[in-house]
Amino acid sequence: MAWSAARPLEIRRVGTAAVQIDWSDGHRSEYSNRDLRHACPCAECRERRPPKESADAVPVHPTEIQLVGRYALQFRWSDGHDTGIYTFQSLRAACPCAECRAREEGKGTG
Numbered sequence: 001m002a003w004s005a006a007r008p009l010e011i012r013r014v015g016t017a018a019v020q021i022d023w024s025d026g027h028r029s030e031y032s033n034r035d036l037r038h039a040c041p042c043a044e045c046r047e048r049r050p051p052k053e054s055a056d057a058v059p060v061h062p063t064e065i066q067l068v069g070r071y072a073l074q075f076r077w078s079d080g081h082d083t084g085i086y087t088f089q090s091l092r093a094a095c096p097c098a099e100c101r102a103r104e105e106g107k108g109t110g
């Protein structure tokens with residue numbers, strides 16, 4: 001199965017620090033909440049995205065994670081924000097593990 005067609009089988013919160021996703025192709029991703037929140041794809045966040053390392057960035061964690069149709073996840077964050085829809089493909093593409101980073105870097109070369 002192509003990684004881009006993988007779907008989350010299991011989503012679990014790792015304390016308040018991270019979210020782990022087990023994918024249908026057997027891969028496991030672990031995202032820090034900070035990175036996930038920063039990557040919020042909603043229009044509001046895209047327009048005024050604070051610098052990632054900003055000192056006053058409040059640590060947030062998802063209080064609720066819901067499936068949106070068959071293609072995406074919606075996170076409700078502890079800061080009350082819940083308009084970001086993260087598609088499976090964008091989540092998987094953002095997997096921070098070494099294997100996936102290598103794939104991203106090799107993009108375009110086949």
Ligand SMILES: [Zn+2]
Nearest residue numbers: 040042045084
């Ligand atoms: Zn947002």
Ligand SMILES: [Zn+2]
Nearest residue numbers: 029095097100
């Ligand atoms: Zn990965």
